[in-house]
Every structure is written in structure tokens, then in C-alpha cells.
Amino acid sequence: MGSRRKFLKNIGITLPVITILGAQACEAGVDSALVEKKKTTPIKPVVISTWKFGFSANEKAWETLEAGGKALDAVESGVQVPESDPNVSSVGFGGLPDRDGNVTLDSCIMDETGNAGSVAFLQGIKNPIRVARMVMEKTPHVMLVGKGAQDYAVAEGFEIEDLLTDKARTRWEEWKTDANYKPEINVEDHDTIGMIALDKHGNLSGACTTSGLAWKMHGRVGDSAIIGAALFVDNEIGAATATGKGEAVMKTVGAFLIVELMRQGKSPQEACELAVQRIIKKNPDSKNFQVGYLALNKEGQTGAYSIQKGFTYNVFDPNKKEQTQADHYYETDVRSY
Ligand code: SD4
Numbered sequence: 001m002g003s004r005r006k007f008l009k010n011i012g013i014t015l016p017v018i019t020i021l022g023a024q025a026c027e028a029g030v031d032s033a034l035v036e037k038k039k040t041t042p043i044k045p046v047v048i049s050t051w052k053f054g055f056s057a058n059e060k061a062w063e064t065l066e067a068g069g070k071a072l073d074a075v076e077s078g079v080q081v082p083e084s085d086p087n088v089s090s091v092g093f094g095g096l097p098d099r100d101g102n103v104t105l106d107s108c109i110m111d112e113t114g115n116a117g118s119v120a121f122l123q124g125i126k127n128p129i130r131v132a133r134m135v136m137e138k139t140p141h142v143m144l145v146g147k148g149a150q151d152y153a154v155a156e157g158f159e160i161e162d163l164l165t166d167k168a169r170t171r172w173e174e175w176k177t178d179a180n181y182k183p184e185i186n187v188e189d190h191d192t193i194g195m196i197a198l199d200k201h202g203n204l205s206g207a208c209t210t211s212g213l214a215w216k217m218h219g220r221v222g223d224s225a226i227i228g229a230a231l232f233v234d235n236e237i238g239a240a241t242a243t244g245k246g247e248a249v250m251k252t253v254g255a256f257l258i259v260e261l262m263r264q265g266k267s268p269q270e271a272c273e274l275a276v277q278r279i280i281k282k283n284p285d286s287k288n289f290q291v292g293y294l295a296l297n298k299e300g301q302t303g304a305y306s307i308q309k310g311f312t313y314n315v316f317d318p319n320k321k322e323q324t325q326a327d328h329y330y331e332t333d334v335r336s337y
Helices: 003-010 015-027 031-040 054-066 071-084 128-138 146-155 166-177 246-252 254-263 268-282
Strands: 046-050 105-110 116-122 143-145 193-198 204-210 231-234 238-244 291-297 302-306 312-315
Touching: 046 054, 046 071, 046 238, 046 291, 046 302, 054 071, 054 193, 054 312, 071 105, 071 128, 071 193, 071 204, 105 128, 105 231, 116 128, 116 146, 128 143, 128 146, 128 204, 143 146, 193 231, 193 238, 193 291, 204 231, 204 238, 231 254, 238 246, 238 254, 238 268, 246 254, 246 268, 254 268, 254 291, 268 291, 268 302
Parallel strands: 116 143
Antiparallel strands: 046 193, 046 312, 105 116, 105 204, 193 204, 231 238, 238 291, 291 302
């Protein structure tokens, strides 16, 4: 028995009685005006995404949202902008490789019905988000990894391409000279795109895609492929996405935590702040890495917060091509570790 029904039963009121009472209230013109207002107010679409490429990615997503398209289509097309751009060294084609020189990609996507798809440790495929969506829509699974994900992409018509650009190869060769095999977090070089959107139908979706931490161990998978960690969408409540040190996000299931905090009544901003505080509480070394969160609720309100200064994001406004600096926990401007 549903909890509302249970509650009503416990207080001795049955549903038809409540319905009649509700109808009387409506007749009195109290609720019906509000309900009517809600029905007739057009929903303003919102798209928000991480880092400096956020504006151009959001601009692409906006084309779909403005035309009345689905948030899912918007986020899928939006995040492909940095995925396809060889000058973005942290997402898709042109991404910095792992310590052995392999570009390995993590992506995930989630729609308004709670469906999710993901690929991890995928090599040679330029737009992993498209593969993630196919995993979601065309397979009985949520996640494919490595060679299996690549075989699946090829079977769906994707070409295998060399994703390591000359620029990225040079950076890798330079990095190899000091043979420091410790993966680095540098908030400028390893920026993931996480994008969440609300469409005119009032539906939420999200996408997240990255080449992950540069110089990572071969085989390492980060949060950007993990539903609940770097991305979570619950169409009743809101959506959240993450960037930064994936290990810290995974261990606190960050995006899911934010959505659950919003479910408990927190605003998107409060939820992002609490999720960052959770990481700080659990990680004595939190001064040495970056995590940034974005959140969006059903009402179109947004939130953003990070551990360190320097996390920028874009809430799309066609008239304002500017990034916003997220509020952050530590005052020091820590950029490279
Ligand atoms: C990862 N979260 O692979 C990604 C990297 C990232 O800003 O977002 N950097 O852990």
C-alpha cells in the first residue's frame, strides 16, 4: 500500500473523501487557479555544463531545447562539441592519453525515464556519448567497457580512429621524460564535460564525457562512466553532474547524493555544497585535488560548488557568452598537484 494511502488510512480518511474535499477546495477557487497557472506557464528550458567549453556545448544543446526538442537529444548533441574538438585536451578526440599513450574514454547518459547508458575504457571512437546512448536504448545493458564497447560501436557503424593528436602525443612524450608515473590532477588540463538540461516539456536529462585523468594507469576508469557518481537524473526531482578527481566522486556517489539531497528539500546550491563537504570530511587530502558539482532541479533552479577555486561553468543565456566562477570551499587557488 502506498505511503499516502497508508497515512490517510491511519488518520481514518479514505481516498474518495479526500477527493471530494479536494474538489470542494477547487470549487472555492483556491487550488484550481494555481493548477491552471502551472499548466499555462510555459516551461523555460535550462542547460548548464562544466568548464570553459560549456558555452559552445550549451549553445549546441540550446538549438534543440529552443526548438522544443528533448533534453536527452540536447545533451547528447551538446557534449559532442568538445568530444569532437581536437583542441580540447580532456574530452574525446585530442584527449591526453594514459601513461602508456592510449586515449581511453568514459561517458554516460541518462534520460527522463531513468534509463541510463555508459561506456568505459573505450578506445578509438570519437564520440563515446553516442555509443553510451546506444547502449541505453538498443541493448539490455547499462554499461559496456573496453574491447566489448568498441566491438559494439563498430557493429553499430562507428569507425575506429586514432584519437591521439600530434599535440597530445608531444605532451605525453614530454611528460614521459621525468618518468613520474603518478596520475596528476590539474583542473585546467583534465576537464570533463558534464551537462544537465531541462526541456520545454519539463523533462530532465544529462550527459557526461571525458578522456579522464591524463597519465592515469592503463585500464583506469573514472566517475564519468559511472551512473550515480558523475551523473544522475531523477525526473521527479532534479539532475546533477561532476567533474574533478573521479575517485573522490565515486567513493561518495556524488551525483546521486546531490539528487537525494534535493529530494529531501535542499536547493541545488545547498545540495552541491553538502556533497562537496562530504568529500572534504572523508578525504584528509582534499586540499590537494579538485571536484566540482553542478545541479539543476525540476523548477529550473541551478547550483554549483567546488572544492577549490577555479571551477567554471555556464548556465546558457544566448545573450551572455560568459562563464561563471563557482563558489568553492577552500580559498586558496590550487591549480596543479
Ligand atoms: C575522471 N572526473 O576521470 C574525471 C576527470 C575530470 O576534471 O573531470 N577532470 O576522474
